[in-house]
Amino acid sequence: MQLAGLVDPDALADDGEAVARHALAVWNALTEPGDGVAGRLIAALGAVDALTAARSDTPDTGAIAEASGVSPAEYRAGRRRWRPRLDAAGIGAGWEVARRHGIRLLQPGDRDWPSQLGDLGAHAPLGLWVRGDPAALGRLQPSVALVGARAATAYGEHVASQFASDLAARGIGVVSGAAYGIDGAAHRAALGAGGLTVALLAGGVERPYPAGHAHLIGRIAEGGAVASEVPCGSAPTRWRFLQRNRLISALSDATVVVEAGWRSGSLNTAAHAASLGRPLGAVPGPITSATSAVCHRLIREFDARCVTTPDEVRELAGDTVAVAWSERGRGARTDDSTRVRDALSTRTWRETVEIARQAGMDPDEVGALLGFFALEGDVERGPRGWRLVTDAR
Amino acid sequence: MQLAGLVDPDALADDGEAVARHALAVWNALTEPGDGVAGRLIAALGAVDALTAARSDTPDTGAIAEASGVSPAEYRAGRRRWRPRLDAAGIGAGWEVARRHGIRLLQPGDRDWPSQLGDLGAHAPLGLWVRGDPAALGRLQPSVALVGARAATAYGEHVASQFASDLAARGIGVVSGAAYGIDGAAHRAALGAGGLTVALLAGGVERPYPAGHAHLIGRIAEGGAVASEVPCGSAPTRWRFLQRNRLISALSDATVVVEAGWRSGSLNTAAHAASLGRPLGAVPGPITSATSAVCHRLIREFDARCVTTPDEVRELAGDTVAVAWSERGRGARTDDSTRVRDALSTRTWRETVEIARQAGMDPDEVGALLGFFALEGDVERGPRGWRLVTDAR
Numbered sequence: 213m214q215l216a217g218l219v220d221p222d223a224l225a226d227d228g229e230a231v232a233r234h235a236l237a238v239w240n241a242l243t244e245p246g247d248g249v250a251g252r253l254i255a256a257l258g259a260v261d262a263l264t265a266a267r268s269d270t271p272d273t274g275a276i277a278e279a280s281g282v283s284p285a286e287y288r289a290g291r292r293r294w295r296p297r298l299d300a301a302g303i304g305a306g307w308e309v310a311r312r313h314g315i316r317l318l319q320p321g322d323r324d325w326p327s328q329l330g331d332l333g334a335h336a337p338l339g340l341w342v343r344g345d346p347a348a349l350g351r352l353q354p355s356v357a358l359v360g361a362r363a364a365t366a367y368g369e370h371v372a373s374q375f376a377s378d379l380a381a382r383g384i385g386v387v388s389g390a391a392y393g394i395d396g397a398a399h400r401a402a403l404g405a406g407g408l409t410v411a412l413l414a415g416g417v418e419r420p421y422p423a424g425h426a427h428l429i430g431r432i433a434e435g436g437a438v439a440s441e442v443p444c445g446s447a448p449t450r451w452r453f454l455q456r457n458r459l460i461s462a463l464s465d466a467t468v469v470v471e472a473g474w475r476s477g478s479l480n481t482a483a484h485a486a487s488l489g490r491p492l493g494a495v496p497g498p499i500t501s502a503t504s505a506v507c508h509r510l511i512r513e514f515d516a517r518c519v520t521t522p523d524e525v526r527e528l529a530g531d532t533v534a535v536a537w538s539e540r541g542r543g544a545r546t547d548d549s550t551r552v553r554d555a556l557s558t559r560t561w562r563e564t565v566e567i568a569r570q571a572g573m574d575p576d577e578v579g580a581l582l583g584f585f586a587l588e589g590d591v592e593r594g595p596r597g598w599r600l601v602t603d604a605r
Numbered sequence: 606m607q608l609a610g611l612v613d614p615d616a617l618a619d620d621g622e623a624v625a626r627h628a629l630a631v632w633n634a635l636t637e638p639g640d641g642v643a644g645r646l647i648a649a650l651g652a653v654d655a656l657t658a659a660r661s662d663t664p665d666t667g668a669i670a671e672a673s674g675v676s677p678a679e680y681r682a683g684r685r686r687w688r689p690r691l692d693a694a695g696i697g698a699g700w701e702v703a704r705r706h707g708i709r710l711l712q713p714g715d716r717d718w719p720s721q722l723g724d725l726g727a728h729a730p731l732g733l734w735v736r737g738d739p740a741a742l743g744r745l746q747p748s749v750a751l752v753g754a755r756a757a758t759a760y761g762e763h764v765a766s767q768f769a770s771d772l773a774a775r776g777i778g779v780v781s782g783a784a785y786g787i788d789g790a791a792h793r794a795a796l797g798a799g800g801l802t803v804a805l806l807a808g809g810v811e812r813p814y815p816a817g818h819a820h821l822i823g824r825i826a827e828g829g830a831v832a833s834e835v836p837c838g839s840a841p842t843r844w845r846f847l848q849r850n851r852l853i854s855a856l857s858d859a860t861v862v863v864e865a866g867w868r869s870g871s872l873n874t875a876a877h878a879a880s881l882g883r884p885l886g887a888v889p890g891p892i893t894s895a896t897s898a899v900c901h902r903l904i905r906e907f908d909a910r911c912v913t914t915p916d917e918v919r920e921l922a923g924d925t926v927a928v929a930w931s932e933r934g935r936g937a938r939t940d941d942s943t944r945v946r947d948a949l950s951t952r953t954w955r956e957t958v959e960i961a962r963q964a965g966m967d968p969d970e971v972g973a974l975l976g977f978f979a980l981e982g983d984v985e986r987g988p989r990g991w992r993l994v995t996d997a998r
Contacts (some may be wrong), residue, residue, distance in 0.1 A: 244944065244965030292967030296958055449947035459764055481898070496889030496901055497914040498760055508889055511904065511911045518904045520892040520912065551637070555840035565689055571844070572637030574685035 215243035216232040235259035236367045237320055241296040241303040241443050242266075243454035249282055249290040251574075253333030256280030261340075266294055297426070306416070306443035312416045315343050315444060331488050332462050337441035343417040344433035348410055349437040349463075355385030355410075356529050357464035357485070359457075360394025360471045361503045368394055368471030368503055371495055373401035375468065380407020383530065386549035387412065387464045389431055389456065390438070390476075392422060394470045399432055413440040415448030454480050461485035466529040468519055470494040472506035482510055491528045493519035549571060552581045553590075553600070561596035608809045628652035629712055633732040634696040634836050635659075635687040638848035642675055642683040644727030649673030651978035652731075655711040659687055679703045699809070699836035706811045708736050708837060715742035724881050725855050730834035736810040741778075741803055745909070746805075749779030749922050750857035750878070752850075752871045753787025754896045761787055761864030761896055764888055766794035768861070771915035774979060777922065780805065780857045782849065783822055783831070783869075785936075787863045792825055800807020803856070806833040807849040808841030847873050854878035859922040861912055862903060864896035875903055885913035941966060945974045946983075954989035 236259040243250045249297070253262040265271045271291075273284035280494045297303070310317065318325055318340045319559055324347045328337050340349065358381055359370055372394045376386045380402035388395040390411035402409035413421055417440045420426035427497045432438050441459065457480045461467045467485035469492075472478035485492045494516040499506030510516035518527050548571075555570035555578075556562065564582065568575035582598050585591040591598050610619075629652040636643045648654040649672045658664045664684075666677035675683070690696070703710065711718055713732045717740045717996045722729045733742065749772055751765055765787045773795035781788040783804035784847045795802035806814055810833045813819035825831050834852065835845055850873045854860045860878035865871035878885045887909040890897030903909035912918050941964075948963035948971075949955065957975065961968035975991050978984040984991050 242965075247965070289967050292922035292969060293965055294963070296962035296968060367893070371892060417966075441786055449944070449963075449965075451944040451947050492712070494896070494902070496890060496911070498891055499764060499888060500760070506888070507911070508913045510912055511889070511914075512917070517888070520898070520901045520903055520905075524905070550847075551842070551844040553615065554844050568686075570639070570840075570842075572635075572690065574682055575689060576685060577682075 217337075232259050233319055235263045235340055237307070237317055238263055238303060240317070240337075240354070242297045244293075245337065245452060246332075246458065247290070247293070247443050248334040249286050250294070250338070251336060252282050253280050253287075253290070253400075254338070255334065256282075257341070259516070266291055267298065278484060285309060288535075293439075297549035303443075306445040309416070309418050309444035310341060313343065313444070315341050315417055316346055318346045318349060318439075322346075323602075324348075324430055324569050326352055326451055326463055328353065329459070329462050332458065335458070336462075337459060337548060340439045340441055341417050341443060342437050342439045344435075344437035347440060348408060348435065348437035351408055352385045352387060352410060352463050353465065354383075354524055354529055355387050355408075355464045355533060356466040357387040357460045357481065358394065358398035358470060359388055359460060359467065359481050360469055360478055361473050361478065361563050362391050362395075363392040363473065363503065364393035364471050365497075365501060365503055367497060367501070368495075368517070369397040371497075372397040372470045375470070375522050375525055376401035376407075376409070377405045379525065380405040380409065382419065382522075382526070384526065384531070385410060385436075387460055389413070389460060390421070390425055390432065390592045392424065394426060394478075396428060398470075399428060403431055409436045410455050410462070411438045412459050413438060413448065414435060414452040416440060416442060416444040416446045418444045419448075421448045453477055458484040461490055462488055464490065464529075466491040468494060468495065468526065469507055469510060469516070470495045471503035473498065473503060474506060476506060480512075481575045482514065482516065486514065491530070492516045493525060493528045495519055548577065549585075552578055552585070555602045556591060556598060558602050562595040562600050567598065613820075625652050625906055626658045626712055628939070629731055630700070630710055631656055631696060632728075633710070633834070635684075635690045636731065637995045638730065638845060638966070639725075639728045639851065640683070640686070641727040642679050643731070644729060645673050645675050647731070648682075648727065649675075656804050658968035660685060660691065668973040670812060691776070694961070696836075699838040699950060702809070702811050702837035703734060707836070708734050708810055709739055711735050711739045711742060711832075715739075717741075719743060719745055720857055722744060722852070722855050725851065728851070729855075733832045733834055734810050734836060734992065735830050737828075737830035739830065741801060741830035742832060744801055744859065745778045745780060745856050746802060747922055747924060748777075748780050748801075748859040749918055750780040750853045750859045750874065751787065751791035751863060752781055752860065752874050753862055754866050754869055755784050755788075756866065756896065757790070757864050758890075758894060758896055759888060760894070762790040763775060764890075765790040765863045768888075768918055769794035769800075769802070770798040770862070770916050772918065773802065775915075776800070777919065777924070778803060778829075778857075780853055782806070783814070783818055783825065784852060787871075789818060789821060791863075792821060796824055796828055802829045803827075804831045805833060805849050805852050805856070806836075806841065807845040809833060809835060809839045810836040811837045812841075814841045823920040842891050846870055850874040851877040854883055856966065857882040857922075859886060859918065861888065861918055862900055862909070863888045864890065864894075864897060865899035867899060869899060870900060872903075872945065875907065875909065879907065884923070885909045886914055886918060886921045928936065941970065942974060942978075944969055945978070949984060949991060949993045950991045954987050954992050956990040960991065 299305040322327035376398040385408040388398045418427040461484040469478045494507035494510040555567045568578040769791040778801040779795035781791045813822040823952035854877040862871045887903040945965040948960045961971040
């Protein structure tokens with residue numbers, strides 16, 4: 213294979229596995245994120261044979277279609293996409309940058325590979341370039357994605373911090389995109405709580421983006437991992453941001469949108485979560501706040517769960533949480549006891565029949581309830597009837 | 606009938622209708638709100654015969670059961686509730702207060718009787734004492750109940766005002782309970798918009814409650830109506846508040862909780878709305894606000910609709926509203942166009958094949974899209990390839 217010389221010498225060992233890893237790394241460089249045709253070809257033929265076919269000038273498209281389900285038209289379109297990048301020097305440059313920065317390539321099947329990415333099917337990433345500890349990727353079950361607006365409000369950042377801090381302290385990984393605003397607040401709070409946090413970038417991980425978060429991204433890499441499916445040297449284009457968002461939701465047990473603008477990438481992350489069947493939550497906020505409007509829309513129209521506490525986020529992510537709703541939600545009293553209490557006074561003594569008249573109840577029933585209240589010390593009986601005990605109500 | 610002398614002389618005319626009205630007024634005084642046994646008796650026997658039976662010392666409970674479905678045990682329990690109030694002087698005193706204050710009794714079947722109260726079945730009120738214009742009650746279709754915490758925040762009062770003002774200006778009645786906080790803000794804004802607003806009180810309408818809202822309640826009566834199902838002289842007990850809440854939701858096409866405390870009566874109003882099958886809405890707010898917590902709970906656990914604009918309230922109430930979601934919600938671009946645009950620059954000219962390489966796409970497809978962009982004026986072609994037109998993106 214013409215491209216073999218580019219790979220890390222370690223991987224050049226003359227065994228099938230190393231060659232397969234190498235071929236998959238080449239595929240990672242040839243394709244844009246989410247290339248389903250490449251995904252299906254590799255799944256059916258293996259990375260090595262798929263690459264051989266892609267490089268051949270006379271591929272047997274009929275045999276390929278039979279083996280992979282990729283139609284000749286899809287295949288030809290794919291080859292036209294991939295061929296402009298079949299350039300050894302270009303691919304090797306990205307790999308060399310990674311090597312220089314200590315950035316490692318995690319591939320499907322590796323011990324630390326996050327298997328939940330398999331839910332993306334043919335659109336799963338072909339590799340993840342990792343700055344920091346690749347094992348952090350393997351520890352994202354459980355985890356929650358906290359995402360949202362770059363132009364977040366103080367309220368949104370406060371909520372993101374509170375949620376991230378609580379989740380991280382309970383051993384739940386916090387996944388986000390390292391952007392300004394909500395993302396940054398979530399990563400920072402998770403680090404502050406000494407928990408696990410992972411950032412997914414849209415471009416190559418050797419280049420911190422946004423630049424203003426270079427220090428934060430460095431801290432995330434120290435304590436957890438910063439990952440991207442595109443090789444070093446790749447610019448963070450809009451397309452790659454959108455595809456990066458699918459990784460954020462696929463890695464996490466649940467995705468929570470904290471605040472978002474109308475054209476926000478968070479909506480896109482939310483849509484990915486929904487299409488993967490991952491639970492989706494949204495944090496409500498003031499209706500007067502533009503950045504909460506998308507959250508409300510997600511709740512109104514896209515069945516996002518309204519989440520207001522870290523416990524509710526954990527519940528969303530499938531963590532078993534005992535929320536004392538029954539206690540907190542004890543409704544107003546609506547029974548006969550209420551009617552009798554309403555008719556009692558702490559100052560004036562009242563006869564049972566008068567209490568019954570005021571309550572509009574049977575005097576016998578009222579008498580029975582009064583006896584019950586007396587047992588509980590709530591009322592007292594005197595020569596002129598009943599009255600409420602002052603501190604009982 | 607012993608009690609006949611108590612009624613307004615007009616109603617004493619020797620005709621069946623006047624006698625029936627009189628008997629129903631007596632029933633209104635004998636019962637506490639929502640007395641289903643009285644409701645079923647009156648529905649089956651008519652108010653006059655039901656009253657005769659209730660006053661008899663030897664009622665034929667078998668015949669009553671057969672006619673009304675009220676069992677002998679229920680009937681006897683009912684009589685024991687009603688008899689303490691079968692006191693002509695007591696009932697007459699309340700009627701005299703009403704006459705003195707110009708307060709009129711609206712009864713089922715009257716022209717202005719709000720027929721939607723019929724949905725309460727046997728628990729429907731037997732009459733409504735009205736201060737102001739009884740016709741206002743008949744004009745509550747369409748209407749919306751805006752309810753909430755007495756201890757509202759500035760945010761909650763702002764939202765209540767905004768919603769009430771918009772709804773009232775569009776001819777939708779605003780129903781509430783005249784309490785401090787949300788209720789007051791809703792009434793005031795509806796009055797300010799020159800619209801219809803109706804207040805339901807828990808006690809007699811001759812006594813403004815809360816006292817601090819005496820002036821506001823007077824203004825509501827001038828422009829619309831202040832109503833209660835209990836006669837003048839009745840204290841606003843907790844039981845009556847809870848029953849008053851059922852009238853607020855039954856009168857309205859939809860109930861919206863703006864802010865509420867954990868033990869708030871608003872939850873009770875919401876529960877009534879839900880049990881009547883009336884649409885229920887709740888306004889989200891900051892999760893850091895205790896008064897928004899109940900709203901979030903209604904959204905999370907009781908299927909309340911998250912409402913954030915007056916249009917959404919109108920939609921909830923069944924008003925046809927064209928909300929331009931499709932416009933507001935235009936998502937991020939996720940197609941091939943995005944990928945090609947990502948690969949273009951406003952400064953650097955790029956050849957098609959280079960753009961294809963960066964986009965990871967088939968050069969022919971890229972060429973086709975570039976042609977399309979050029980037609981739209983978004984890109985321009987030069988001797989060294991393509992670039993984006995500056996103000997096109």
